[in-house]
Amino acid sequence: MRIACPFCGPRENGEFSYLGDAKPKRPGPDAGEEAVYDYVYLRDNVAGEMEEFWYHGGGCRSWLKVRRNTVTHEIFSVEAAAGAGAAKAAS
Amino acid sequence: MVELDWTATTPLSRIHVAGRHGAAQGAAGVTLAELSDFELVQVMARRGQWGAVAQACAEAYGKAAPARPQAVTAQGALLVWSGPDQFLILSPRGAAVEKARTSFSGMASLSEQSDGRSLIRISGFQARDLLAKVCSLDLHPAVFPVDAAAATSIDHTAVNLWRGEDSSGEAVFFLLVFATFAESLWRTMLDSGAEYGIAIDASGAWQP
Numbered sequence: 568m569r570i571a572c573p574f575c576g577p578r579e580n581g582e583f584s585y586l587g588d589a590k591p592k593r594p595g596p597d598a599g600e601e602a603v604y605d606y607v608y609l610r611d612n613v614a615g616e617m618e619e620f621w622y623h624g625g626g627c628r629s630w631l632k633v634r635r636n637t638v639t640h641e642i643f644s645v646e647a648a649a650g651a652g653a654a655k656a657a658s
Numbered sequence: 659m660v661e662l663d664w665t666a667t668t669p670l671s672r673i674h675v676a677g678r679h680g681a682a683q684g685a686a687g688v689t690l691a692e693l694s695d696f697e698l699v700q701v702m703a704r705r706g707q708w709g710a711v712a713q714a715c716a717e718a719y720g721k722a723a724p725a726r727p728q729a730v731t732a733q734g735a736l737l738v739w740s741g742p743d744q745f746l747i748l749s750p751r752g753a754a755v756e757k758a759r760t761s762f763s764g765m766a767s768l769s770e771q772s773d774g775r776s777l778i779r780i781s782g783f784q785a786r787d788l789l790a791k792v793c794s795l796d797l798h799p800a801v802f803p804v805d806a807a808a809a810t811s812i813d814h815t816a817v818n819l820w821r822g823e824d825s826s827g828e829a830v831f832f833l834l835v836f837a838t839f840a841e842s843l844w845r846t847m848l849d850s851g852a853e854y855g856i857a858i859d860a861s862g863a864w865q866p
């Protein structure tokens with residue numbers, strides 16, 4: 568599997584670390600215990616397309632958001648994760 | 659009382675042995691050298707400040723900071739892209755750190771890496787063959803021309819790799835690696851290049 572880093576170009580997956588599902592959003596301070604538990608611990612085990620965070624630690628050290636099929640490893644899109652510090656991906 | 663005798667050495671001084679290694683017949687396919695006496699500053703633009711940093715860089719070094727994977731030869735320094743909104747300033751030993759501090763004051767975070775990295779030069783007509791064994795990037799001249807740079811991993815070690823000016827018509831590569839990983843990487847390269855014959859140059863000062 569290769570991931571096309573928007574800053575570095577296509578790289579082997581050994582240069583990246585996997586964080587997991589990019590969907591969970593930190594619940595607000597009043598959301599309650601259930602919502603926090605869900606956010607911290609509970610994950611869907613998706614067989615198919617999902618959005619994930621990957622870290623290009625063996626390269627430019629950027630956090631990336633990757634849309635990938637977990638069954639076929641087909642990658643549909645890669646973009647810089649919001650708030651990762653990067654201004655914009657090189658065109 | 660114990661007397662401490664501090665002697666400054668380069669990261670590879672313990673195992674760097676000038677001369678011929680590996681295959682002894684014919685011309686050496688690869689030439690390796692450790693380069694020293696440089697100052698290295700990591701520049702990371704603060705959020706939203708990249709434009710200002712690039713401009714300040716142009717004023718101080720005569721060239722805008724690299725916004726894509728490139729090594730840019732500037733006034734008295736080499737500017738090496740190291741990631742989005744960040745780059746390295748490589749200069750001969752002198753007042754480079756102080757110059758960076760004044761040039762990017764208030765717009766970037768600086769981290770001095772002068773003694774934190776080891777700089778290795780890889781040349782010779784089989785340099786690319788050696789690198790092909792340990793590096794997953796395509797370094798063919800069609801896609802990795804002179805001045806191309808990359809942040810990548812070699813042997814699970816993060817490195818900055820770039821291509822300098824050709825020497826005798828052959829590509830020359832430079833590797834910047836964390837000082838404590840330099841010895842391991844050096845040995846890996848000696849093993850990988852043994853079949854080509856390796857000439858190890860005496861270590862010398864880096865020059866832009």
Ligand SMILES: [Zn+2]
Pocket residue numbers: 572573574575576623626627628629
């Ligand atoms: Zn990258």
